[in-house]
Amino acid sequence: MSGVVFRLMATIEFRGVGAAYGPRTLFAGLDLVLAPGDVAGLSGPNGAGKSTLLAAAAGEPAAEMDGEIVLSPPDATVGLLEQEVERRDETVAEFVARRTGVAGALAEMDACAEAMADCAGSADDAAADAYSAALERWLALGGADLDERLPKVAADLGLDDAVLGLPMTALSGGQAARANLAVILLAGHDVLLLDEPTNDLDHDGLARLEGFIAAERRPMFIVSHDREFLSRTITRMVELDAAQRQITVFDGGYDAFLAERELRRRRAREEYEEYEGAVGKLRDRLQTQKTWLDKGTRNAMRAHGGKNPEKDKHIRHRAGQRS
Numbered sequence: 001m002s003g004v005v006f007r008l009m010a011t012i013e014f015r016g017v018g019a020a021y022g023p024r025t026l027f028a029g030l031d032l033v034l035a036p037g038d039v040a041g042l043s044g045p046n047g048a049g050k051s052t053l054l055a056a057a058a059g060e061p062a063a064e065m066d067g068e069i070v071l072s073p074p075d076a077t078v079g080l081l082e083q084e085v086e087r088r089d090e091t092v093a094e095f096v097a098r099r100t101g102v103a104g105a106l107a108e109m110d111a112c113a114e115a116m117a118d119c120a121g122s123a124d125d126a127a128a129d130a131y132s133a134a135l136e137r138w139l140a141l142g143g144a145d146l147d148e149r150l151p152k153v154a155a156d157l158g159l160d161d162a163v164l165g166l167p168m169t170a171l172s173g174g175q176a177a178r179a180n181l182a183v184i185l186l187a188g189h190d191v192l193l194l195d196e197p198t199n200d201l202d203h204d205g206l207a208r209l210e211g212f213i214a215a216e217r218r219p220m221f222i223v224s225h226d227r228e229f230l231s232r233t234i235t236r237m238v239e240l241d242a243a244q245r246q247i248t249v250f251d252g253g254y255d256a257f258l259a260e261r262e263l264r265r266r267r268a269r270e271e272y273e274e275y276e277g278a279v280g281k282l283r284d285r286l287q288t289q290k291t292w293l294d295k296g297t298r299n300a301m302r303a304h305g306g307k308n309p310e311k312d313k314h315i316r317h318r319a320g321q322r323s
Contacts, residue, residue: 009036010076010190012057012219016067019052026052026063027240027247034191034219041230041254042223044240050223053240054080054193057221071191077101077140079189083180083199087168092159092179093150095168099183102146105138142188153185154178157205173200181205185212194222198229230254 011033018028026049034040042050055062057069058080071078079101090098097103112131119127142149151161157178163171171179177200184197185208198206206229213220213233224230230237237250237257250257 008073011035011072012191013070018066019049019063021063025245027245030247032249036217039213039220039234041234041237042221045242048240048242054195057193076190078191079187080193081184082195090168091165092168093164095179096150096183100187101141102143105141105143109134109138140188149186153182157182177201178205181209190218192218192220196224198224198226
């Protein structure tokens with residue numbers, strides 16, 4: 001029986017969320033609810049704020065944030081599972097324990113146990129409550145039987161027991177990608193944030209990842225440049241527009257997103273062309289009026305011996321005032 005404790009299914013809500021680095025705005029006004037069964041894709045060019053948004057959702061904001069990110073229930077856990085560029089000096093098993101949050105939860109639980117021991121005999125309810133909360137978190141993240149589940153999942157991914165004891169620095173790129181996939185498959189978080197999960201995965205690994213996403217009910221937010229992967233997995237799309245500094249939510253899968261985006265862009269082009277046409281007509285009208293005015297002035301000057309009648313009228317008016 002699995003030791004992962006799933007409580008009430010979680011929901012994550014973004015209320016008017018925006019991000020900026022000093023005077024530079026990345027995006028603003030994100031309103032989005034990810035409920036059980038929702039798989040949202042996140043699209044945008046490099047530097048648009050994709051990683052910034054995921055980090056903020058995980059409670060690790062790296063920029064100045066506006067708005068609110070609300071979890072329900074409030075104690076729901078959010079796991080940001082991203083590809084690490086630099087590998088640490090740790091075994092594969094230690095890597096999985098750290099990335100799933102189990103290692104951190106265990107360290108917190110041990111610290112609370114030590115605090116309880118220091119308070120032995122003094123009936124410190126706060127220490128007991130802290131330990132209880134740490135224990136619940138460790139259980140929820142799957143710590144109770146991670147050592148049992150890891151070998152099976154790893155073997156299914158082509159990583160045998162011997163590999164689990166190897167340092168991450170000794171793995172090939174493909175093996176490291178499968179270790180990252182093992183983290184995703186074993187994670188007990190209530191909300192999953194996946195940053196480029198398909199990197200370096202072979203066909204079998206990709207199929208396993210897609211099967212996992214299809215079977216899951218936990219809300220997910222996925223950043224990926226793999227369009228085919230997105231078309232097979234997501235239920236809605238969030239696009240960060242770096243040029244306009246805005247964010248748009250598209251309901252439906254990836255193909256629906258592409259169709260809706262193209263429709264919006266075509267409408268925007270048509271509106272711009274209509275605007276340019278109206279401006280052009282106004283310019284032509286103004287030029288025509290100016291031409292008529294200039295022509296009328298020249299005709300009047302010829303009729304008055306080359307003098308501007310308006311200017312002559314003004315001179316006569318001033319002369320009358322002096323007299």
